[in-house]
Amino acid sequence: MTSLAQCPICQSHIEKSADRIPRSEITDVWKDNFNIAVEKYLPEEVVTHYICPNCRLGFFVPASPGDDLMYAQLQKFDWYYEDNKWEFVTASSHMSPSDSVLDVGCGVGRFLDLLKEQGFNKLKWCGNKPKSCR
Numbered sequence: 646m647t648s649l650a651q652c653p654i655c656q657s658h659i660e661k662s663a664d665r666i667p668r669s670e671i672t673d674v675w676k677d678n679f680n681i682a683v684e685k686y687l688p689e690e691v692v693t694h695y696i697c698p699n700c701r702l703g704f705f706v707p708a709s710p711g712d713d714l715m716y717a718q719l720q721k722f723d724w725y726y727e728d729n730k731w732e733f734v735t736a737s738s739h740m741s742p743s744d745s746v747l748d749v750g751c752g753v754g755r756f757l758d759l760l761k762e763q764g765f766n767k768l769k770w771c772g773n774k775p776k777s778c779r
């Protein structure tokens with residue numbers, strides 16, 4: 646069977662078809678729910694959502710990262726910087742306090758706060774730009 650996509654985390658080849666989402670559906674949801682225009686982040690008419698059969702990561706093709714403006718708009722919502730997100734718990738369960746951690750795009754540092762509480766002390770962080778790493 647032909648590989649349709651490759652998992653960006655574990656590199657597994659995805660051979661099963663996935664959900665195809667029209668760009669207009671995505672832009673409408675973002676406009677209606679957040680009043681944010683995301684057309685410029687979606688270069689193709691359709692975005693495909695895959696789920697990796699190996700690590701269960703859900704990801705979109707093409708990958709379309711947001712920019713500083715998009716994140717500045719999202720940060721206005723109270724829910725954006727929640728103290729405890731499911732991904733924090735999942736990620737930290739795969740880590741040890743002796744690990745060195747670099748959190749790129751850490752926002753206000755909620756994940757790093759959680760790691761500090763768990764005894765991690767080799768932490769570095771960046772805002773949205775690698776030059777801001779500390």
Ligand SMILES: [Zn+2]
Nearest residue numbers: 652655697700
């Ligand atoms: Zn994977």
